[in-house]
Amino acid sequence: MKRVVVVGAGFGGLSAVNGLAGKGLDVLLVDRQNFHLFQPLLYQVATAALDQGAIAYPVRGLLKRNPGLRFRMTEVTGVDLDHRQLLTAGGPIDYDYLVLAAGTVTNFFGIETVRRHAYDLKHLADAVALRSHILRAFENAVQESDPAARAAWMTFVIVGGGPTGVEFAGALAELVHRVLIRDFPDLPLDRTRILLVEASPHLLAPFPPALQQYARTRLERLGVEVKLGAAVTDAEPDHVVLKDGTIVPARTLLWAAGVHAAPLAGAVPGPKARGGRVPVQPDLGLAGHPDVFVVGDMGYLEWKGAPLPQVSPVAIQQGAHAARVILARERGEAATPFSYWDKGMMATIGRGAAVGRVFGVSFTGFLAWLAWLGLHLFYLVGFRNRLLALVDWAADYLRFGWGVRLITREERESAGLAAPSATAPLAPAPVAGSTTSPAPPTAPAARTP
Numbered sequence: 001m002k003r004v005v006v007v008g009a010g011f012g013g014l015s016a017v018n019g020l021a022g023k024g025l026d027v028l029l030v031d032r033q034n035f036h037l038f039q040p041l042l043y044q045v046a047t048a049a050l051d052q053g054a055i056a057y058p059v060r061g062l063l064k065r066n067p068g069l070r071f072r073m074t075e076v077t078g079v080d081l082d083h084r085q086l087l088t089a090g091g092p093i094d095y096d097y098l099v100l101a102a103g104t105v106t107n108f109f110g111i112e113t114v115r116r117h118a119y120d121l122k123h124l125a126d127a128v129a130l131r132s133h134i135l136r137a138f139e140n141a142v143q144e145s146d147p148a149a150r151a152a153w154m155t156f157v158i159v160g161g162g163p164t165g166v167e168f169a170g171a172l173a174e175l176v177h178r179v180l181i182r183d184f185p186d187l188p189l190d191r192t193r194i195l196l197v198e199a200s201p202h203l204l205a206p207f208p209p210a211l212q213q214y215a216r217t218r219l220e221r222l223g224v225e226v227k228l229g230a231a232v233t234d235a236e237p238d239h240v241v242l243k244d245g246t247i248v249p250a251r252t253l254l255w256a257a258g259v260h261a262a263p264l265a266g267a268v269p270g271p272k273a274r275g276g277r278v279p280v281q282p283d284l285g286l287a288g289h290p291d292v293f294v295v296g297d298m299g300y301l302e303w304k305g306a307p308l309p310q311v312s313p314v315a316i317q318q319g320a321h322a323a324r325v326i327l328a329r330e331r332g333e334a335a336t337p338f339s340y341w342d343k344g345m346m347a348t349i350g351r352g353a354a355v356g357r358v359f360g361v362s363f364t365g366f367l368a369w370l371a372w373l374g375l376h377l378f379y380l381v382g383f384r385n386r387l388l389a390l391v392d393w394a395a396d397y398l399r400f401g402w403g404v405r406l407i408t409r410e411e412r413e414s415a416g417l418a419a420p421s422a423t424a425p426l427a428p429a430p431v432a433g434s435t436t437s438p439a440p441p442t443a444p445a446a447r448t449p
């Protein structure tokens with residue numbers, strides 16, 4: 001029996017495995033995590049709107065209905081294309097066909113201080129760490145006697161005006177102004193500063209201008225400061241530096257400004273496209289290695305003159321296509337080129353509003369938000385997860401009582417979480433143009449997958 005090895009239990013890998021199930025092949029799915037993660041909702045875990053269990057699903061639970069599908073939890077370290085072997089921490093695995101769907105990692109564009117001090121949203125642990133940090137920031141602010149240091153705990157800088165930055169900013173504003181305001185009666189929460197920084201002149205770049213403007217207006221109404229044409233160039237645990245030299249005292253920095261192909265892409269020989277993505281043939285195969293496919297965020301293919309976006313519909317459709325090509329080959333048929341069915345794009349801006357562009361039609365507001373809700377419930381993996389999400393969302397919507405306001409990370413693990421100045425004196429907030437940075441009480445721990 002021929003063996004197909006699929007790397008990555010994300011959208012692309014799972015879709016490939018589903019397409020291959022029950023077709024008389026030995027299918028092995030490999031991932032370093034034992035769960036599929038629904039990344040588009042990470043920001044809701046980070047803002048305490050959803051329980052982490054609602055957006056992750058154990059892979060073995062997904063595969064159990066198909067005896068032909070197996071799973072190995074291990075780190076993939078490389079590929080030996082000549083010997084048709086996948087190299088893993090648990091030893092080499094032979095394959096007849098290989099599907100690589102290892103996704104991306106956050107791209108900090110080489111800014112080492114930002115990489116060390118910023119939060120990002122890529123793994124489940126990132127979202128839980130950020131949620132803990134946000135809640136602890138307010139706990140620290142309550143105890144802080146120095147107004148400048150307190151303001152820094154209550155300032156949140158978000159870098160990246162794409163869907164992740166916009167959705168996170170909106171959800172954070174609602175968490176603060178509608179939920180935490182009741183939890184912290186002794187804190188002037190109206191002074192919370194949420195600053196969304198975007199290098200280009202637009203929010204939500206791929207959306208039409210009218211939707212971009214709607215998103216901006218809506219965010220500003222929620223109390224988010226939108227700074228376009230600005231970039232973050234440096235960061236320390238207690239401040240962020242903008243390109244124009246402005247120093248923003250802030251204890252929280254979320255980096256949502258870009259991604260880079262997973263390091264595994266480097267193990268595939270040949271030149272790479274922008275963002276380290278692996279260029280593929282029209283059938284998603286690797287040039288010179290038709291038995292190897294690269295799908296999802298890690299691969300690079302142009303469609304109608306532009307690179308395919310790194311979004312879940314592309315990964316899902318490509319995973320299914322790679323499976324179809326493999327099955328066609330097994331039947332002795334020719335491979336067909338991949339064609340993308342673009343259903344559109346959506347982004348929420350807080351509770352009850354969204355922007356959407358579906359089949360060329362733009363829409364905004366509450367109806368767009370309902371459509372977003374339905375779509376995400378549909379795509380969430382597993383009945384249990386859909387139910388959990390529905391219950392959390394219904395509770396949030398009806399009562400505005402976010403239920404997951406838990407600080408679950410150990411102090412040692414949480415980024416930049418020193419005690420406030422009442423117990424550990426904090427250096428004065430830096431001023432614009434200063435060249436020295438106050439010594440950070442603790443450096444943030446690197447967040448691991």
Ligand SMILES: Cc1cc2nc3c(=O)[nH]c(=O)nc-3n(C[C@H](O)[C@H](O)[C@H](O)COP(=O)(O)OP(=O)(O)OC[C@H]3O[C@@H](n4cnc5c(N)ncnc54)[C@H](O)[C@@H]3O)c2cc1C
Nearest residue numbers: 008010011012032039040076102103296297310311312315
């Ligand atoms: C915060 C955030 C918000 C997003 N919002 C949206 C949205 O609203 N709409 C949308 O369409 N898309 C959104 N996306 C993008 C979407 O999540 C991706 O396009 C999609 O996940 C890509 O699927 P994939 O299968 O290529 O990779 P992934 O889903 O990232 O899966 C990759 C898998 O490979 C595994 N892996 C990687 N390297 C190794 C290794 N060396 N060894 C073993 N396993 C490995 C990982 O553990 C992971 O399980 C968002 C992404 C993020 C991060």
